[in-house]
Amino acid sequence: MKPANHPSLPSRKIGVLVANLGTPDNYDYWSMRRYLSEFLSDKRVIDYPAWKWQPLLQTIILTKRPFSSGAAYKSIWNHEANESPLLTITKNQTKALKQSLSDAFGDTVMVDFCMRYGNPSTQSKVDEMVAAGCDKILFFPLYPQYAGATSATANDAFFAALAKQVWQPAARTVPAYFDHPEYIEALAGSIRQAYDIMDRKPDILLASYHGMPERYLTQGDPYHCQCQKTTRLLREALGWDESQIMTTFQSKFGPEEWLKPATVEEVARQAQSGNKSIAVIAPAFSADCIETLEEINEEIKEAFVHAGGEGFTYIPCLNDDASHIAALTTIIQENLAGWVTK
Structure with missing residues (x-):
């Protein structure tokens, strides 16, 4: 007591x-x-x-x-x-x-x-x-x-x-x-849902992750490897082949070499190589933010259109989806x- x-x-x-x-x-x-x-x-x-x-x-x-x-x-x-x-x-x-x-x-x-x-x-x-x-x-x-x-x-x-x-x-x-089955299935479901309502399916999907200096990878940070595995697991869940999705990195800051390919450069390359319709998803973000709503859906979209792209779709983050x-x-x-x- x-x-x-x-x-x-x-x-x-x-x-x-x-x-x-x-x-x-x-x-x-x-x-x-x-x-x-x-x-x-x-x-x-x-x-x-x-x-x-x-x-x-x-x-x-x-x-x-x-x-x-x-x-x-x-x-x-x-x-x-x-x-x-x-x-x-x-x-x-x-x-x-x-x-x-x-x-x-x-x-x-x-x-x-x-x-x-x-x-x-x-x-x-x-x-x-x-x-x-x-x-x-x-x-x-x-x-x-x-x-x-x-x-x-x-x-x-x-x-x-x-x-x-x-x-x-x-x-x-x-x-x-990143490799939890329910997380991967939620990502895959958001892509299926977005593709189902499109009149023209994208030629390729870019999985754009926030970047980091390449130096961090050599120092032991597992981020790059986990991003690559996320894309692979997502591709397998969707039943796609390797030509339908690729990993890119965004948001470079400073003069160092960062992880590649850079999303902003890759969207231009895709447009110039004939892929006029693309989609972008951001699997590293649990909620839409400045890097997705402004950088991807404005700056990166603009780079794609400027390079001759025609159809650009940003697939939102999972946010508060059920x-x-x-x-x-x-x-x-x-x-x-x-x-x-x-």
Whole structure:
């Protein structure tokens, strides 16, 4: 029995915290500068020595880039909710996951989301979960393929948040799920659905993944291999041959050699070689964001049309589609094994 002066404690719960890359609070200069400074100061993203990188970042890059990035965000902004599409979609995903996990486990599981950069921060959501009584937390970075600049840095922020807790909860992290059968089937289903309503089927589908410097591959990052395997598993699920789908990489930043082929160059090559109708899907993203809605569906589409292409179809991310939520729910349940029972 607790003494009369013992502090009150909430009932114990299990937390499920899903995480995505992040979003600026708005597309004005200072909101963009704060967001880009946090993002581009992450050593997992840009691993140059701080003495060399920070003066360049703070005096040159962050003087100009917030304007161009802000214009890009403005073109896709959810003006009705006054937030980025990534934030809107992540909220919808979290709401759906809350319902599916409530159906499975009742009120013993608390579900929320955080962003690696921007708001809501990982620290704030871990604090909330601990205060609500979560003595176990499952942390789920929503990146199908593992990369140091995505999965690892999200986990870094989670572990840093745990380090500040007086009563530290037990913790698990969800590993890469690029080869999970339900995830692959959800991707394949989205392609079938898109192709079924087309009058003219694309000559080829490009699976465009976020790029990274080639150097990271030689240093041991498995991302490139996991992207290639994702495309292969997707092709097998669709029953296609190798000529119908290929892997490309987008979003190059800086002067280094990055993974190839580059999506923006490949779409032009496809148009010039006679493939006038193409489709693009982005299997590395769990939710549509600036890299898909603006880069793929605007910049990369423009490069394709400029090179003579005629039909360009962007197949959206899985977002809060029911098949995606079902796949994520299964993955969460598998990683909660031993903590909860149905």
